[in-house]
Amino acid sequence: MPELPEVEVTRRGVAPHIEGRVVEQAIFRREGLRWPFPPGLSELLAGRRITHTDRRGKYLLIGFEHGTLIVHLGMSGHLRVLPPGIEPRKHDHFDLVVSGPEGRQVLRLHDPRRFGAVLWHANEAGPLEEHELLRGLGVEPLDEGFSGALLHRETRRRNAPIKQVLLAGDIVVGVGNIYACESLFRAGINPKTAASRISRARYDMLAEAIKEILAAAIVQGGSTLRDFIAVNGQSGYFQQTYFVYDRAGVPCRNCGAPVRQIKQGQRSTFYCAQCQR
Numbered sequence: 001m002p003e004l005p006e007v008e009v010t011r012r013g014v015a016p017h018i019e020g021r022v023v024e025q026a027i028f029r030r031e032g033l034r035w036p037f038p039p040g041l042s043e044l045l046a047g048r049r050i051t052h053t054d055r056r057g058k059y060l061l062i063g064f065e066h067g068t069l070i071v072h073l074g075m076s077g078h079l080r081v082l083p084p085g086i087e088p089r090k091h092d093h094f095d096l097v098v099s100g101p102e103g104r105q106v107l108r109l110h111d112p113r114r115f116g117a118v119l120w121h122a123n124e125a126g127p128l129e130e131h132e133l134l135r136g137l138g139v140e141p142l143d144e145g146f147s148g149a150l151l152h153r154e155t156r157r158r159n160a161p162i163k164q165v166l167l168a169g170d171i172v173v174g175v176g177n178i179y180a181c182e183s184l185f186r187a188g189i190n191p192k193t194a195a196s197r198i199s200r201a202r203y204d205m206l207a208e209a210i211k212e213i214l215a216a217a218i219v220q221g222g223s224t225l226r227d228f229i230a231v232n233g234q235s236g237y238f239q240q241t242y243f244v245y246d247r248a249g250v251p252c253r254n255c256g257a258p259v260r261q262i263k264q265g266q267r268s269t270f271y272c273a274q275c276q277r
């Protein structure tokens with residue numbers, strides 16, 4: 001599943017090909033994905049210039065003067081930039097055909113499991129951050145506003161395990177299952193610990209770990225950027241070296257004790273009982 005780093009790397013990969021370009025055509029090949037495609041969207045976008053790209057959590061935002069296209073990659077989606085004239089494959093559901101100095105290019109959404117989304121937020125509907133999918137989101141983990149102080153302050157009444165509080169996304173966005181496991185390991189915090197019982201000092205370490213791990217994943221993803229936009233590229237989600245994630249029973253890279261796997265809210269948690277207290 002694409003996580004925040006993949007979405008950010010995708011944004012950085014497609015941005016130079018679509019920013020400032022004019023949409024010639026928006027092509028939808030089915031009624032919708034997770035939700036129906038907004039009716040009339042092709043007409044709304046045709047002839048309009050893409051002003052910028054942005055990201056909020058795992059939502060890719062393609063900005064126009066009159067609104068914002070909100071794209072989510074779901075469980076299995078990815079975007080590619082292609083030259084014109086390449087026949088769509090199965091599961092290629094949406095094309096944005098743009099024209100610019102280098103001629104015509106196609107931004108194509110491929111989503112086999114169809115949990116992704118393409119939605120429209122018109123400027124006249126109000127501020128983008130008030131969109132129903134965006135307004136409940138926590139702070140961006142790589143922004144200045146994210147810190148141990150914030151985690152500490154926002155968890156004083158949260159008795160759920162810290163792992164689940166991170167995944168909930170209402171305090172901080174983009175810390176998915178993999179990154180939650182890895183950052184708790186790096187900060188030495190047991191994922192079962194009630195969020196309200198973790199000290200400010202330990203939250204400082206956790207916030208630092210989250211920032212470092214996500215930033216490193218984006219840097220690493222940048223080096224595999226070509227996979228995202230290659231004509232014949234596959235999904236391109238990058239594999240990283242994990243300390244605990246998906247390593248059940250394998251010796252901890254730090255202390256050698258076997259990594260444990262438990263279920264928390266239907267999701268697998270991996271941790272080292274020696275290193276994480």
Ligand SMILES: [Zn+2]
Pocket residue numbers: 252253254255256257272273274275276
């Ligand atoms: Zn260990």
